[in-house]
Amino acid sequence: MSDVTKKTGLVAASDHRPAAPTRRQALKTLAAGAGAAATMPLWARYASAQSAEPIRIGFGKHATGIGAAYGRWYDRVSQAAVAKINGDGGINGRMVELVTEDDGTDPRRAAELLEKFANQSNCDIAYGTLFSHVVIGAAPRAGELKLPYFVVSEGHHVASGMLNRWTVQPGITDVKSQVAAMAPFITDMLGKKVTMIFPDYGFGYDHRDNLTPAIEAMGGEVVGKIAIPPTETSFTKYFPQIPRDTEVIYHVMVGPAVLTFVKELGEFFGPSRPEIFGFIDSLEAVDINSPGLEFLEGTYFWEGMPRYLQPDAPDYVKAYRDAVGLDANGASTSDPSDVSTAAHMFGCWETLHVIKAGMEAAGYQSKDDRQALIEAVEAMTEMPAGPAHPQGAKIFNGKTHQVFGPQYISKVEGGKLSLVHTASAEETLYPDEVDYTTMDF
Amino acid sequence: MEFGPYLLLACLEGAVLAAVLALMASGLSLVFGVMRVVNVAHGEFYMLGAVAAWAVTSMLGAGAVANFVAALVIAPLAVGLLAAAADMTILKRLEYDPERTIVATIGLLYVIQQLTLMTYGADARPVVAPFNSRIALPWVEWGENGLSLYYPWGLSTTSYKLFVIVAAVVLITGLRLFMAHSRAGLIMRATQLDGEMATAFGVPVERVYAIVFGAGAALAALAGVLIVPIQQAHYLMGGDALLLSFIVVIIGGLGSLTGTVVAAILIGMSDGIISVFFSPTLAKIIATLVVALVLVFRPQGLFGAKDR
Numbered sequence: 001m002s003d004v005t006k007k008t009g010l011v012a013a014s015d016h017r018p019a020a021p022t023r024r025q026a027l028k029t030l031a032a033g034a035g036a037a038a039t040m041p042l043w044a045r046y047a048s049a050q051s052a053e054p055i056r057i058g059f060g061k062h063a064t065g066i067g068a069a070y071g072r073w074y075d076r077v078s079q080a081a082v083a084k085i086n087g088d089g090g091i092n093g094r095m096v097e098l099v100t101e102d103d104g105t106d107p108r109r110a111a112e113l114l115e116k117f118a119n120q121s122n123c124d125i126a127y128g129t130l131f132s133h134v135v136i137g138a139a140p141r142a143g144e145l146k147l148p149y150f151v152v153s154e155g156h157h158v159a160s161g162m163l164n165r166w167t168v169q170p171g172i173t174d175v176k177s178q179v180a181a182m183a184p185f186i187t188d189m190l191g192k193k194v195t196m197i198f199p200d201y202g203f204g205y206d207h208r209d210n211l212t213p214a215i216e217a218m219g220g221e222v223v224g225k226i227a228i229p230p231t232e233t234s235f236t237k238y239f240p241q242i243p244r245d246t247e248v249i250y251h252v253m254v255g256p257a258v259l260t261f262v263k264e265l266g267e268f269f270g271p272s273r274p275e276i277f278g279f280i281d282s283l284e285a286v287d288i289n290s291p292g293l294e295f296l297e298g299t300y301f302w303e304g305m306p307r308y309l310q311p312d313a314p315d316y317v318k319a320y321r322d323a324v325g326l327d328a329n330g331a332s333t334s335d336p337s338d339v340s341t342a343a344h345m346f347g348c349w350e351t352l353h354v355i356k357a358g359m360e361a362a363g364y365q366s367k368d369d370r371q372a373l374i375e376a377v378e379a380m381t382e383m384p385a386g387p388a389h390p391q392g393a394k395i396f397n398g399k400t401h402q403v404f405g406p407q408y409i410s411k412v413e414g415g416k417l418s419l420v421h422t423a424s425a426e427e428t429l430y431p432d433e434v435d436y437t438t439m440d441f
Numbered sequence: 442m443e444f445g446p447y448l449l450l451a452c453l454e455g456a457v458l459a460a461v462l463a464l465m466a467s468g469l470s471l472v473f474g475v476m477r478v479v480n481v482a483h484g485e486f487y488m489l490g491a492v493a494a495w496a497v498t499s500m501l502g503a504g505a506v507a508n509f510v511a512a513l514v515i516a517p518l519a520v521g522l523l524a525a526a527a528d529m530t531i532l533k534r535l536e537y538d539p540e541r542t543i544v545a546t547i548g549l550l551y552v553i554q555q556l557t558l559m560t561y562g563a564d565a566r567p568v569v570a571p572f573n574s575r576i577a578l579p580w581v582e583w584g585e586n587g588l589s590l591y592y593p594w595g596l597s598t599t600s601y602k603l604f605v606i607v608a609a610v611v612l613i614t615g616l617r618l619f620m621a622h623s624r625a626g627l628i629m630r631a632t633q634l635d636g637e638m639a640t641a642f643g644v645p646v647e648r649v650y651a652i653v654f655g656a657g658a659a660l661a662a663l664a665g666v667l668i669v670p671i672q673q674a675h676y677l678m679g680g681d682a683l684l685l686s687f688i689v690v691i692i693g694g695l696g697s698l699t700g701t702v703v704a705a706i707l708i709g710m711s712d713g714i715i716s717v718f719f720s721p722t723l724a725k726i727i728a729t730l731v732v733a734l735v736l737v738f739r740p741q742g743l744f745g746a747k748d749r
Contacts (some may be wrong), residue, residue: 233678237454256675
């Protein structure tokens, strides 16, 4: 796998880092020769030079492997957010630098990367990973390294208490809250008998385990549960398991073959399809007007944030889309066929802004302040909608390390996704399952 | 879904897999039969075929049919030439030593895969099928008036999937006829039986090897072009395909074209049926188990000849 290291922001002129080890060596020699008292002023000068160094954020990017489409857009959004933060003066007067490395959408590699961020590339914190198996595999290492790990993953594994005090998810909502907000819409508007199709790993299980009780609470029933491996390339063979009396198909799929999945779903049903409710994950980075997807007209999608520019979008949403380089259809402004992962990638923008707010609240100066940073983030509660939170107003739960925010339902109309329903953050809350703040650092 | 229509759907899905597998495994079998080289990079030639199909169709920008026909011609040709070049620059220098060629083709696998990643990228990209209409399939049932036809829910295929099956049958029949009746086929078979004797009779064995290696890769690429409108081109798609091809070739008997085709149908159909009725993982488990049993009880494969 190719390791990608990128530097971002206005760091070239002020980057003294390569010279530091030799300087430190020289100082040590000097200290040995002339005695500690004589060298004190030099040490002091060195310490102040270090604090002018950029804040380094280790970014685990899914550049290759099954998460590559997400990785590409997570990178673009992160670069845009860092450019904006640096343009506004950085964090505590210091510039921010992203240290980007490819994790190959691979848990083992992601855990190695955390080690590299902490011990080799001199990073202050780690950030970024999406796929749930990668986060679950890497997060324990962050705990051992005592390295703040800001994930943008959407899985319920943070709020479920599976991870540790060093791992937080302040920029994207989790599946459990999303599903809680979707279930009433599905049972009220579409039908009571639901068949779920979901990827056969952690993220899919979050959907399976949380949708079933949510649907039953609304008087509905989950009549079929079909798990498909995320590396699968052909899907028709799974569809006969869909029970005949299904009224609503609930689909969420990930991986490189999502277009094939949706296309074969359409080919299977032909003209007599049930109602279809999908998580946009099934079509992230895929053009909704691709050949074979015509049957999606009139179906519904959950979106973390609308892909298409909505007519009533506030100015800060437009500013966010411009900064990232999104056109009105949610594709890249430089290549209309390069469709974004709009429903997830806003989480990168918001997480980096939470990191900024947390570091400023903690008076973050050096790696010694890592614990103070986590405590400062845990103390956060309300996050009003605005330039730092373009997806909408959020509530952060410091005990569960999880943020809650609005959820959007869009309908495919005329080959576009139009927003038809918004669930507020309050509708997505559920009782705490863990209190990380009582755990040791 | 009822049992009958369910089974038919499973068979159709299995037949598409069997068709692609038969083409791809024929290439692997041909290379092993003639050259005694186990080509671990075979799956990457399949992937290159799919990627080349994407490149040709997106660059040409003609109609869907013209694009696809061009891809069908250009992609196998380009991949075949690349493989022939690899044979002349790498395998020939290793003197076709069985162990060293395995290591060399493993290296080739990674080189091709990573070069594709660096140029084509990590995304799965679609190729538009030349034609693709849904065909609802009828099923018979005993009604009040005796036998009658009806269209069960979900029982359908697409015209393109049927085309893949037909194309594979035509191509494999052509390959058989070519090997059995053409002069080039005769030379290949002669080289396969006894390379030294063939050299003594004036057969340019090294050139035959380059052509065979290229042709084997071209068959894999052809399979890649045929599957890409169904599955999309992705840089990691060669892995599973390689595994299945090896399973097919081992069960059928290394170097036996008939055995390869029979085993491809067996594995493809059983994979389709077991995946539909049970789970795809079970299908893979059973296929691997069959390989183990074949290796224990009939190491030369179902149709392979014993070593003389």
